[in-house]
Amino acid sequence: MTEIKIRPIQREDNSKVAEMIRYVLVEQGAPKVGTAYEDKALDQLFETFQKERAEYFVLLVGDTILGSAGIAPLENGDPEICELQKMYFDPEARGRGLGSQMMQKCLDFAKSQAYSECYIETLPNMKAAQKLYLKSGFEHIPERLGDTGHYSCTVFMKKKI
Template identity: 35%
Template structure:
């Protein structure tokens, strides 16, 4: 099965919101302190734009969006970016989609001149954590001081 990765469009917003909410609920990421509750989830394409040093990518298989992930400046930093909202539908896992999306995000981050990439996630997202470690992320002892997702219990950083 071949999937493609491309930048999000406004036509993808509703599907991406649905994926983020469904997968977030699957892993208990419900309510304040979790990414699926962020306001941006309702219109991802308008929040992630190159001119903001950010981009949200979607993975598409047979014309259907099956997941996505974003990269954005971490609290307006020129040095640190954040890998955000990597969510993939259950039936699309195991195809390398997460790795492809993460690579697209990190490549974009490097092109934008970021020096490091932060992320936060949940300890029950074991496959995601394993992927992040394979991609060179190192687990931190505590969240970044500016982290807003206080429901997360895993924090990681990668030097770019």
């Protein structure tokens, strides 16, 4: 059986992770504007997450990056609230419980950084992602928190940690 590992992103992972995320966004029919697709940070995730109370993880199956997600302070938001950011999985990784493993890794990190709540935004058509978030204890909230810049994401969810 191929080894599955979740570890912090390394600088040399940047291009592979950005490529995987853009592939998934296109595959899911996401708009290229107002989403992670156009984020300048997408090509520099290692550097972007080199700040206090933030970490970005990659999920490897063997040596191949098939998923990623990160936790960071919510931009222009309550310092007690973190944001689950850029959680994406290659189609090969889906339906295997790997999303739940990644979610747990991120929430454990958030807890270790003394956040009290976790926020996420997603697109209405990303039903599988929403199902994972609900299963992980997130609840829908009526409005956007902070300033993510992802104006095309209109589904807002939050969880106490």
